[in-house]
Amino acid sequence: MAAKIIDGKSFAAGLRGRIADHVVRLKAEHGITPGLAVVIVGHDPGSQVYVAQKAKQTVEMGMHSEKYELPEDTSEADVLALVRKLNADPAIHGILVQLPVPKQIDPLKIIDTIDPAKDVDCFTPASVGKLAIGLPGPVSCTPLGCLMLLRDTLGDLSGLHAVVVGRSNLVGKPIAQLLLRESCTVTIAHSRTRNLPDLVRQADIVIAAVGRPEMIRGDWIKPGATVIDVGINRIDAPERGEGKTRLLGDVAYKEAAEVAGAITPVPGGVGPMTIACLLANTVTTASLIHGLVPPSDLTA
Numbered sequence: 001m002a003a004k005i006i007d008g009k010s011f012a013a014g015l016r017g018r019i020a021d022h023v024v025r026l027k028a029e030h031g032i033t034p035g036l037a038v039v040i041v042g043h044d045p046g047s048q049v050y051v052a053q054k055a056k057q058t059v060e061m062g063m064h065s066e067k068y069e070l071p072e073d074t075s076e077a078d079v080l081a082l083v084r085k086l087n088a089d090p091a092i093h094g095i096l097v098q099l100p101v102p103k104q105i106d107p108l109k110i111i112d113t114i115d116p117a118k119d120v121d122c123f124t125p126a127s128v129g130k131l132a133i134g135l136p137g138p139v140s141c142t143p144l145g146c147l148m149l150l151r152d153t154l155g156d157l158s159g160l161h162a163v164v165v166g167r168s169n170l171v172g173k174p175i176a177q178l179l180l181r182e183s184c185t186v187t188i189a190h191s192r193t194r195n196l197p198d199l200v201r202q203a204d205i206v207i208a209a210v211g212r213p214e215m216i217r218g219d220w221i222k223p224g225a226t227v228i229d230v231g232i233n234r235i236d237a238p239e240r241g242e243g244k245t246r247l248l249g250d251v252a253y254k255e256a257a258e259v260a261g262a263i264t265p266v267p268g269g270v271g272p273m274t275i276a277c278l279l280a281n282t283v284t285t286a287s288l289i290h291g292l293v294p295p296s297d298l299t300a
Helices: 008-030 045-060 076-087 107-113 125-133 141-154 172-181 196-200 253-257 271-289
Strands: 035-041 064-070 094-097 161-165 185-189 205-208 226-229 233-236 245-248
Touching: 008 045, 008 141, 008 271, 035 045, 035 076, 035 271, 045 064, 045 271, 064 076, 076 094, 076 107, 094 107, 094 271, 125 172, 141 172, 141 205, 141 226, 141 271, 161 172, 161 196, 172 185, 172 205, 185 196
Parallel strands: 035 064, 035 094, 161 185, 161 205, 205 226
Antiparallel strands: 233 245
């Protein structure tokens, strides 16, 4: 039997509806308009599209949006000065500096300068530490989206064995922390893990976040397992015309869909959740900054 398709696009639309309702409530009851500032340095085409979508959806949710597009040769000092200015701006509750940044800028310095209270990407040491020990606050956007899709698909995750393939600070490590918090048994694997196919075959939940197109094959998947494919790999597609590309996940989708119980497609799975969760995190930080309890349906 073919796997259930986990429709991230539809779930994200519902999440945005809840976000909009919470924004209306914050404005009406507390006079608060959640504000998000996005900073992009340089002209990476993928980043440009992504940042434009973030700004568009922020406004659609009734939130305050600021976008700063800086030239490729902007100095590190100027970016740090902008971040400090946004830290001090009471209209801004979330700050996101789009990565990667040009080589003259140290991304770790940027991350370390962002006020942890406004860290909607959850990269600062304070945010990472809160996640590790279970303190309230936002969590990384993509892992939060993965967790929401898993809960919606499976309900209680307690006792399930999750194998996370990928150990990045962006996805692998935080999703492992979130799954531990859900009482899963968690194994973190990566491209150098020995006997990786055998390990993945033990998983009730597979999180693929390794950044290699179709690395995880269908015969690696335990029958009935739930597969969350975080990979977004753009490859050449000459069959579509000269210069055309297409997106592939980290999982060989057609093979895996014949074995899995449920699976996210690429595109249309985890991707739409990332921006929606960024907006959810901005509502969370706006609430916390003003001493309010954040909405439980927008957090982990």
